Amino acid sequence: MRTSRKMLSLLIVIVTIAVCVAAASFVLKPYGSKSQIIWNDFRQQENIDTLCIGSSLAARSFDPAAIDEEFGTHSFNLSTPNQQPAESYLGLKEAIEHHELKSVVYGIDFGTFQHHSNLYPGRVFLNEKWKDDPFFERFGDLEYALGDSNWMFKEKSINWLFPWTEQHARPSFSGLMDNVRMKLDGTSLETAAEANEKGWDYVGQGYGNYSQVVDYNKSKPTVFADRYESRPLDKRSLADLADIIELCNENDIDFIAIVPPMPEFSLISLQNHYNENSSALKAFVEEHGGTYYDFNLAKPELFKSEEGFYADFQHCNFTGAKATTEALGRLIKMQEAGESTDNLFYSLSERLADIDHISIVRFKDKKENGSLELMAEAFAGSNVEVEYRFLLKDGKTDEYSILRDYSTDPIFEFTPPSKGQHMVKVEARVVGSDSAYDRYAEHTVYF
Amino acid sequence: MQFYSLAFVIFITVAIAAYYAIGRFVGKGQWIVLLCASIAFYAFSGWQNLIFIGTTALTIWLSGLAFAHFEALSKEARKAAGSREEKKAIKEHYRFYKRLVLVAALIINFGILGYIKYAEVLVGYIVPNSHWTSGILLPLGISFYTFQTVSYAIDTYNAKYDPERNFAKYLLFASWFPQLIQGPINRFDLLAQQLFEPHSFSAHEARGAFLQICYGALKKFAVANLLLLTIDPIIAHIDPSIPGSVVVIGILFYAIYQYADFSGGIDMALGFSRLFGIHMSPNFRQPYFSISLGDFWRRWHITLGAWMRDYVFYPFALLPGIKRWSKWLSAHCGRHLGRTLPAGIANILVFFLVGLWHGAESHFILWGLYNGIVIAASDLLTPLWDRMNKALHIDVGGKGHHVFAIIRTFIVVNIGWYFDLIEGVGNLNIAFSNTLFNFRPDLALAAIKSYVPHNAIIGLALASIVCIVIFVVSVLKENDRDVSERVLAAPAVVRGLIYGMMIVAIATSFVFAPAGGFMYANF
Incomplete structure (x- = not known):
């Protein structure tokens, strides 16, 4: 009698667990x-x-x-x-x-x-x-x-x-x-x-x-x-x-x-x-x-x-x-x-040589000795020469100011004007292009 | 072998079935099942590891026998001796041999541990950028079983109990599989007899064990693993620009993570051991309700603290030189200083070793020293606190002060976690300095969102719910309520619901975080 009560109790526990799992599955399984x-x-x-x-x-x-x-x-x-x-x-x-x-x-x-x-x-x-x-x-x-x-x-x-x-x-x-x-x-x-x-x-x-x-x-x-x-x-x-x-x-x-x-x-x-x-x-x-x-x-x-x-x-x-x-x-x-x-x-x-343009550009930032090192990376055809420029967005006016004008150097050392968040943008174009930019990337950096 | 795997479920099911079947039908030799299971479990982590644990078990077991042998010879010789001086000389003579054996055993075993665990870091200190490695992966639980077996060596040296004559039985004590991943550090006199004596199946014990395993898994998977997804990116972003508020959040999460990971793993280990009717030593007792740092260390990693107390603190504090110095201090500077200053030095030594036990990296040593110094200073300054409390009419026995003491200790412990978590003195400086001078709570949310994957942030919601449950359970336990017994006494449907919800929470944690090993598994 005691054994069968214990077995019944165990069975109830197992069934309840199974119900919980089934309920979770019903809610969570898409x-x-x-x-x-x-x-x-x-x-x-x-x-x-x-x-x-x-x-x-x-x-x-x-x-x-x-x-x-x-x-x-x-x-x-x-x-x-x-x-x-x-x-x-x-x-x-x-x-x-x-x-x-x-x-x-x-x-x-x-x-x-x-x-x-x-x-x-x-x-x-x-x-x-x-x-x-x-x-x-x-x-x-x-x-x-x-x-x-x-x-x-x-x-x-x-x-x-x-x-x-x-x-x-x-x-x-x-x-x-x-x-x-x-x-x-x-x-x-x-x-x-x-x-x-x-x-x-x-x-x-x-x-x-x-x-x-x-x-x-x-x-x-x-x-x-x-x-x-x-x-x-x-x-x-x-x-x-x-x-x-x-x-x-x-x-x-x-x-x-x-x-x-x-x-x-x-x-x-x-x-x-x-x-x-x-x-x-x-x-x-x-x-x-x-x-x-x-x-x-x-x-x-x-x-x-x-x-x-x-x-x-x-x-x-x-x-x-x-x-x-x-x-x-x-x-x-x-x-x-x-x-x-x-x-x-x-x-x-x-x-790769057939690609004559820049597909995308992106950049990373790294803190170095009290300034930010911005490193741009363009994905372009193997014969494409790329130049980059870096810009900073004014948080109040939403206008961009040029931090560094076009250069083939993808790295730029930047000392932000204040601590906190700054919206930085990098623009890239093929050397010799007269367009303002071919591709750009922008995101917040923390200083 | 991971606890949370089908392989382990099969392994432990077979082991339990064999264990109780042998007990029921053969009536003796159950411990052989435990030994086979332990060796099999360890072999799954790499058969080469068996060499290390085998060497440790053998050398310590032999040293225990040698102590008994020398003790017997000493007794016999003393019986035959005439004068008291002669007896004393004989005792000293054999004590010298015993000490020789003990030193050899300690050198061999701490030597293996030290070489595997510290050589790489030490070579790095001496020859920077050498990239030298010992080439040996840290065997599973080596720190734990080394400390456990060394305690046996010292106890048998001191003739606290008789040495085990059967090597296979001793090997079982050293390799009992639930303790292998991350302890606790068991004592021979508390564990061995349980391992060797017959056990019959107890449904109540098994139910308690299952609850403990589920609760441990809940802490490990639904809290620790989920928090780690936020802690790691925060620590990886420590640089001058990190807001101090983010560092504090990282540290607070780490405090919870540490507890959930370590105590969760210990709960699981204790639970698995209980399935065989074997009770290992508890390792945690609501540590974040401690009222002083000393109290914290009596509630956190209890078996390591007890090991350090018995095998480092007292032996050091009772050295003749220290005793003489203590007496001198009592006579010249007062009883309080005479008692607390040598104890403080011993505490600093103990916590230096605790830091070293965690690793030879400087931040671990700093963390250890921080704990030792705070405890020593707190003891030394006790009269000052007492006078201050009296002057300010503070009721130190009241509930308000108790809560204040808990919060104060929590802050002190968390300052310690800075040292434990953050590698490199430069990063540590940044973390402390930004916490104090560049807190910037306004940037906290944006910074965390940019550091931490979105999935991890959602996982925090689940972790928070489970944390509340753990907190409530801890409060009840702190007030001497036996939560486990209350749950086990509940109707079957209620129990099923509790188990079911725990299982669903554990499984759901894997939606956000991979399994990940236990933090202390590599110690």
């Missing part, structure tokens, strides 16, 4: 994540013959409608944010099981090839994939995905029980309330996703994007090299890529790897490291029987990278994705016609 919409849409499709896979770079560079318009195909973009090569493999496998695929376009993201992220049961991609899968299929996916058991030693090995730790609603009172409301009032997934991601529009066939254009005169712009360390390619990620190509080969599917275009300043930021990774990946893909095209090195006759193509430092917007997909269509047609495509791409040094 309704209308991109993975949720894409997988949901994927299950409603029939006869997909062209599949795009990869991370957010692929998700925002390939417009399935543009491919279909060119070829009369039925495409679907199954790319999701931060999709790892192992997840792309599992997605592809699922697509092969349900559709007769003819082509696969894989968007290369150097970030996912520089380190291996362990997959574990909490991954959003896997959870959305599993929603309609038979229960035991999960074990097959995990067996493939887990591979090394290191994940068991990390916090994520427990946190998969708490799905909001992987992806959560906007962490504010109104964000959480909106999330609950949308779950309860029958809001569609698309509407919820668009509400969660301001500016993101879902078009269909797995594809959604932003219209915004990156600000080239941003206060503190991020470039690709800031986010991704210079590391060699990860062997496990490459093995996953080999599995993807192998799966395509086994099922007689054309495999095309594409490096989606990024803004010029991001390409410039990577310099030779970009070359190392891109060349190694190209050799790897071709060695395994796939085709590899790098749109960052494309010549203008194939794809002319324009400033209006990008939503941020690495992703295309709607316009960029359409232009990329159309260029991809031209490439595929040339490939099918047996024409050579080699002369449509630059080497990295040729590409």
